Amino acid sequence: MRYDVAVIGAGPAGSFAAEKLSSLGHKTIIIDPCDKKKICAGILTAQYAREYKVDDAYVERELKGVRLSFRDVRAEITYKNSVEYSIDREAFDSFNLDEAVNSGAELRKDMVMSLEENGSSLTIRTTKENVLADYAIIASGVSDLSSLCGGAKKYAYCVQQKKNVEPDDYFEMNLMHSGYSWSAPKKNHVLTGTSSLNGYPDIPGEKGLIPLEPAKKTFSDRFLLAGDAAGFVSPFEGEGIFYARRSGEIAAEILSGAISGNNALRSYEKRWKKEFDFSTLARLALLLSNDMVLETFVCEIRDNGRFNKLVEAILTKEKKVQIKDISTLIKTLI
Ligand SMILES: Cc1cc2nc3c(=O)[nH]c(=O)nc-3n(C[C@H](O)[C@H](O)[C@H](O)COP(=O)(O)OP(=O)(O)OC[C@H]3O[C@@H](n4cnc5c(N)ncnc54)[C@H](O)[C@@H]3O)c2cc1C
Structure with missing residues (x-):
């Protein structure tokens, strides 16, 4: 059988792409071995909750805000206009995959080894x-496979651990100049993690990689890269689930147009670049890569109400981060 689109991977990027393609009437197959545990803090951000419906099937806890610290300086931001959720990541992925299958996508539990573009079609080589x-x-x-297809090349290295301590309703981030550590409250426990730009931190736990910048090219004549495969993660705070879902949806729309002969795959880059402002977020991350600035950043959040509100707006993407927001931060911090 020949499919209109093969979606490779059933994380948020793949499942939402497959759901969209099937609901637009395209013959879609989604291929994933479905046998790996996902290493993730499982925070569905305010940006995600604002754009999309969140289901009780995977929510563990509604969050009130974030606590930030640098060494012994601590600050708290309680969200006024936004809500975030701490989720069970496995339940989230399996819920979304079920939705894709219910909308008509065929699921094949298999591993893709390579892709071959031959003129007007693609041969996808799997283990079976x-x-x-x-x-x-x-x-x-x-x-x-993502690397083989030209995907993201630079990563942050993370180690995550489950801790049986009493959770509360705040996500916690301890800032460091070349990474950060976090504590994500779940229903009855906490997930703690540490990220570093210089290799895996030497602590016990499960390992995962976060892409640091978009791939150089996210399209070919026959395929598009979406989600982590394309390097779509905010370089500021590591948010990836929203960008995975949204890029999967955009990729599905572009391919739907291509199937009807309406648009070229290259238009994908224009679409995601219009929506995802990773370069401004990268400038923010760069600004905070210095100990003195980090200390001032946390002190200002603690002591200056207006600054606290500005950081809330940036973290929750209440409004699109603008260069003038960065200028305000720079003036306050330096
Ligand atoms: C430690 C850590 C904590 C994080 N915490 C958060 C957070 O709290 N909030 C947030 O928004 N983001 C977080 N992220 C980022 C987030 O997890 C990712 O951005 C997101 O999972 C990307 O979704 P995806 O669908 O692109 O890829 P994935 O979720 O990684 O899914 C890829 C899928 O492809 C499948 N696959 C791989 N190779 C093949 C192959 N050859 N053939 C077939 N299938 C294949 C895999 O089995 C997998 O199911 C975190 C990341 C890490 C590492």
Whole structure:
């Protein structure tokens, strides 16, 4: 059988892409071995909750805000206009995959080894049976296949641990100049993690990678890269689930247009660049990569109400971060 689109990977990028393609009437297959645990703090951000419906099936806790610290300086931001959720990441992924299958996508539990573009179609080589499709969405996260397809190249290294301590309603971040550590409250426990730009931190736990910048090229003649495979994670605070879902949806719309002969795959880059402002977020991250600035940043959040509100707006993406917000931060911090 030949499919209109093969979606490779059933994380948020793949499942939401497959759901959209099937509901637009395209013959869609989603391929994932579905056998790996996802390493993730599981915070559905304010940006996500504002744009999309969140389901009780995977929510563990509604969050009131964030606590930030640098060494022994501590500050708290209680969200006034936004809400965030701490979720069970496995339940979230399996809920979204069920939705994709219910909307008509076929699920194949298999591992894709490579892709071959031959003129007007793609041969997708898997460990069992090859799949023929007109187009593909590479939504295989940080993986060998994504690298093979030109995906993200630079990563932050993370180690995460489950701790049986009493959770509360705030996400906590301890800032460091070349990474951060976090504590994400779940229903009955807490997930703690540490990230570093210089290799895996030497602490016990489960390892994961966060892409640091978008891939150089996110389209070919026959496939598009979405989510982590394309490097779509905020370089400021590591938010990836929203960008995975949204890029999967945009990729599905572009391919739907291509199937009807309306648009070229190259228009994908224009679309995501219009919506995702990773370069401004990267400038923010760069600004905070210095100990003195970090200390002032946390002190200002603690002591200056207007600054606290500005950081809340940036973190919750209440409004699009603008260069003038960064200028305000710079004036206050330096
Ligand atoms: C430690 C850590 C904590 C994080 N915490 C948060 C957070 O709190 N909030 C947030 O928004 N983001 C967080 N992120 C980022 C977030 O997890 C990712 O951005 C998000 O999962 C990306 O979704 P995706 O669909 O692109 O890829 P993934 O969720 O990684 O899904 C990729 C899928 O592809 C499949 N796959 C891989 N290779 C193949 C292959 N060859 N063939 C077939 N299938 C394949 C995998 O099995 C997997 O199911 C965190 C990341 C890490 C590492």
